[in-house]
Amino acid sequence: MEFSASKRIIHGFAPAFALLLLGSLAAAQSPKKSDYLENIALCNGPGHTSLAARIGGCTAFIDSGQGTKTALAIAYNNRGNAHTINGDVDRALLDFDKSIKLDPTYAKAFNNRGGAYLRKGEYDLALQALDEAIRLKPNYGRAFVNRAGVFLKKHEYDRAARDYDEAIRLEPNLEAAWSGRCWTRAIIGSLQAALEDCNKVLQSWPNDAATYDSRGLIHLKIGEAAAAIDDFSAALRVDPKLASAFYGRGLAKLRSGDKAGGDADISAAKAIQSGVDDDFVRYGVRADN
Template sequence: MGELDAGLDDYGRVIELEPKQFEGWYNRGSAHIAARQYDDAISDLSEAIRLRPNVGYAYCNRGLSYLRKAERVKALADFEKGLSLWADMPLCYYGRGEIRLADGKYQEAIDDFTRGINSKPTAESLAQRATAYESIGEKKKALKDYRSALSLQPRLKTAAAGIARLTQNNQD
């Protein structure tokens, strides 16, 4: 509902009542991510992981927080750990793909984005995979992904720009 502050307050009360419960820490950490409060998210998710170290999605969320803080080594370690615990987590694939894309490891990025998209497609992941395809000269695959991204999110600027860039010299 967009009531992040109220949600954070409620999770804080849950943690006060039951500080040894994973769910309170995990949920408040996830709410901190939504509020773009990444240091607080990392703190809460680290406590959730301490309480239940075998829950892969907690590592994925903490990895996302590290990634948004540009702490790529820590982010990658968390994505890898999350995937080692549970191999079907789109968020970990998307995060790792984002790192690989930035590192110029385009085929590895495509592989990660594809694994995530096969489970839970998002406009952003399709646009990022399209960027990787474009980087290796796979124009048709890039256009298809940019168009799919726009079908999910019609105002996604990166997808619209990609289509414009790839079709400026000829009409596809």
């Protein structure tokens, strides 16, 4: 699958916000204490809190004037995360900048700023932010995953693989690291190792469209067209607009002798994403292979 920034960016929400220095004891005992604590809880985004509620809670807390610098840095970071997920990346970047200004040692804000720049396609700025996150917190597995995502976009696959290796070493349960490494290994031709990574992800997360898509590419490259079709179809059941899965399935169908089905899938892929055929050439797969 073509690397999807929205699916692979790992954000740094800050739970236990309420345990930080949120204000004076007098403020905590004010008549508006319940509202104050509710805003903190919403800003932390527990459970299935909507993005609008997270943003509203963070904004109310920030505007209350009751937070310490540390707490405000977390609130801006959390609001920035919500804006990023909501697709408002420019507004998110403003929040991450404010968070970093309040606390220049806050690695999560640098990580999330890097993720936001990745979404915007500003890869050099993303790398600067992620390098700083890793400098501040060398054991930050999520930042290594996000930096690997930047390297994928820059087609620097060996560097991406090294970052995924480090992320897995630091945080062995990061799904995005295993799935991303599967994809990266599939591109560079380490197919058996890639297959092992994908299988590991799907054992624990059986509805991950990107990993099915990656495994489909592996099967396509090793000549197992039927298995590739099954995996690409599984990816499309989860994500019906995944252009790379349509294109890969189309190639697999063509190689199986199903010209009508293959041509239809390839046309669907190109309608969703222009240049998807060029992507597959870069991955080492041509339509006439």
